[in-house]
Amino acid sequence: MHLEGTVLVGPEFEPVEGRVIVADDEIVRIEETSVDSDDVILPAFVNAHTHIGDSIAKEAGEGLSLDELVAPPDGLKHRLLREASHEAKVAAMARSLRYMESTGTGTFLEFREGGVKGVAALRDAVAGEGVDFGERAIDPVVFGRDDPDVLSVADGYGASGARDADFDAVRSETREAGKLFGIHAGERDADDINAAMDLDPDFLVHMVHAEPIHLERLADRGTPVAVCPRSNLVTNVGVPPIRDLAERTTVALGTDNVMLDSPSMFREMEFAAKLSDLPAREILRMATVNGAAIAGLNRGVIELGADADLLVLDGDSDNLAGAHDLVRAIVRRAGAADVSRVVIGGEPAGRETV
The missing domain is CATH 2.30.40.10 (Urease, subunit C, domain 1)
Structure with a gap:
C-alpha cells in the first residue's frame, strides 16, 4: 500500500x-x-484515556457532580453499567469504536470497569461479536479494574483514585506481571495526588488541581500525564494546567467518558489548543506520539x-x-x-x- x-x-x-x-x-x-x-x-490518533463502557448512557448525567456521575461503586455510570446486559454494552461500545475509527483514532487507552467480564465485553466489541458492525481494526490498550484476576486478561490496571482504595498490592502485582499501572489523580481536588504519585504509576490521569509541589515531583520523576480538558469542564472540576504540565513531563490527550463527551480527538485537540495556546505541533504530539509513548507503542x-x-x-x-x-x-x-x-x-x- x-x-x-x-x-x-x-x-x-x-x-x-x-x-x-x-x-x-x-x-x-x-x-x-x-x-x-x-x-x-x-x-492516526492515540486517545490516551477513555471510558467507552458508558456508551450506553450518553448525556445521562446532566446537573450531577463528579462523584454522583462516576465515583465507584454507586455513581450513576456504575449503576447503569450493572443494570445493562452484556449484549447492550457490547453493541454500544461497538458504535463508539466505529465512530472513533472513522474520526482517525487508531489506538486508545481504556480504563475498563467490570473486571474480567468488563474486559471481555470490550474485546467482544472490538471483534464485532454479536453486533452488525463487522470486525473492528481499532487497537485498544485495556486497563482493567474491579477484580483481582483482571490482570490475566488486561494490558494493565487502571485505578480509580488513591482515595477510593489501597492500591499498594495491586500495584505490586501489576509490576510483577510486567504490565502498566495508571491512576486518576487530582481530578476533584489535590488531596489524592501525592498518594497516587507514591504508587510510582506509569502514568497519571487528569491532574486538574496540580500544585507547585506536584509539578516539581512530575519534573523529577518524569511521570506522564493524560489530560481530558473537555470532560473536566463538563464535570465542573476546572481545567488542567496543560502548559504547566507540558513544561515538566510528557502530556497526552484523552476524551474520557463517552457519557460526557464524544470520543473525538479533533474536538479534544481544538479545545486543548485554544485553552492552553500551546504550539499546534505540541498539541498534535499530545494526540498522537505522546499517548503511544505512555503505552510503549511504536x-x-x-x-x-x-x-x-x-x-x-x-x-x-x-x-x-x-x-x-x-x-x-x-x-x-x-x-x-x-x-x-x-x-x-x-x-x-x-x-x-x-
Missing part, C-alpha cells in the same frame, strides 16, 4: 510532498517527490519502522483549503468531514470516501 499527498513526517510533523509506502503493517519508505494529490497524511509518528496507523485528510476540503499553517489548521479546525481514509495496521479501517 502507498499513500500520496503532503506527509507530516516525524515528531515535528514536517510537511513533505510525496508518498508513504507501507508493507507488513509498518512504514517501510517515505519518498519526497511531486505527486498529484491534495491529501494530507498524518499519524506508533503515533510517521517514520521508518513505525506501525502503519495513518490518517488521511482532504486538504482541499472546504474547511482546510487555503490553510497557511497546515498543522495549526488540523489541530484547530479539522474534523470528521475532512477525513478521507483511515489506515490501521496497514489496512483500511473505518470510513473511506472518494
